[in-house]
Amino acid sequence: xxxxxxxxxxxxxxxxxxxxxxxxxxxxxxxxxxxxxxxxxxxxxxxxxxxxxxxxxxxxxxxxxxxxxxxxxxxxxxxxxxxxxxxxxxxxxxxxxxxxxxxxxxxxxxxxxxxxxxxxxxxxxxxxxxxxxxxxxxxxxxxxxxxxxxxxxxxxxxxxxxxxxxxxxxxxxxxxxxxxxxxxxxxxxxxxxxxxxxxxxxxxxxxxxxxxxxxxxxxxxxxx
Numbered sequence: 644x645x646x647x648x649x650x651x652x653x654x655x656x657x658x659x660x661x662x663x664x665x666x667x668x669x670x671x672x673x674x675x676x677x678x679x680x681x682x683x684x685x686x687x688x689x690x691x692x693x694x695x696x697x698x699x700x701x702x703x704x705x706x707x708x709x710x711x712x713x714x715x716x717x718x719x720x721x722x723x724x725x726x727x728x729x730x731x732x733x734x735x736x737x738x739x740x741x742x743x744x745x746x747x748x749x750x751x752x753x754x755x756x757x758x759x760x761x762x763x764x765x766x767x768x769x770x771x772x773x774x775x776x777x778x779x780x781x782x783x784x785x786x787x788x789x790x791x792x793x794x795x796x797x798x799x800x801x802x803x804x805x806x807x808x809x810x811x812x813x814x815x816x817x818x819x820x821x822x823x824x825x826x827x828x829x830x831x832x833x834x835x836x837x838x839x840x841x842x843x844x845x846x847x848x849x850x851x852x853x854x855x856x857x858x859x860x861x862x863x864x865x866x867x
Contacts (some may be wrong), residue, residue, distance in 0.1 A: 663695060665703040669713045676714055681751035684714060711755050716763030718745055718752070725772055735776040736853050739798045742769065743849060746802030753802035782861055790860035797852050805845040815841075 661667065671692045672684050679688075685707060690697040704710045722741045725734040746753035770791060777787035819841060827834035843851075 663693065663699060663703065665713075668693070668700060668703055668710075669717050672710055672714045673717050676749060676752065681711065681714075681749065681755060684710065686710070708759065711752070712759040712761040713763060715752060715756055715759055716761040716766045718749070719761070719763075719765035719769055721745055722765075722769060725776060731776050731780040732854070732857055735773065735780075735794075735857060736850065738769070738772055738776070739794055739853055740846075740849065742795070743798040743802050746799060747805070750803060753799055756799045757796075757803060777860070780861065783864070785865045786860050786863065789865050790856070793860065794853065794856055797856055798849070801845060801849045801852070 668689060671689055675684050675688060675692060686697040686700050686704075689700060689710075693700075704713065719742070722738065722745055725738050728734075729737070746756065773791045773794065774787055777790060778784070782790065822833065822837040822840060825833050825837065833840070
């Protein structure tokens with residue numbers, strides 16, 4: 644006599660689940676991010692993905708904010724090192740542009756990165772690279788330390804503003820119309836510069852902003 648096909652299987656007959664690890668949780672979170680977006684990267688969703696309970700995940704990750712920071716750090720591993728060729732300014736801009744390009748693919752993560760505080764190995768490697776390039780350019784250490792934060796803020800904000808699921812084209816059209824129709828009597832400077840205010844593609848504006856910031860960081864001392 645054989646078992647019927649619908650006979651429940653004993654737990655002992657099921658394949659053993661892989662042991663939970665922080666690395667495995669982060670890898671699953673990255674997969675959910677790429678497939679469904681950051682809004683779906685929650686403890687409950689990951690628990691379903693890993694066939695466990697949400698409480699089990701808190702042993703490895705304190706909360707969703709820490710999880711998102713860990714996802715950001717994991718993706719920072721795709722940025723790569725500074726190129727060997729070019730001036731220190733060109734190589735610095737290259738690294739920051741690569742960082743921004745990674746966030747362009749995940750605008751929701753870019754917005755989260757504005758307040759996230761990653762502390763993983765890839766983030767620390769990025770900071771070390773930026774500091775090394777600023778040091779190569781002779782930027783005083785204190786200015787370099789503050790400048791790194793400023794450069795990353797600009798790059799992150801650019802990705803958050805211009806990423807794929809950021810402001811809709813209707814929003815941009817509304818702003819263009821407002822600038823075009825503004826009165827030169829009440830707002831003469833906006834009327835004169837309305838076209839320039841929104842000119843340029845995001846890549847060019849990012850590059851100009853980075854070069855302007857780098858020049859300012861070189862020349863502006865931090866307070867005592």
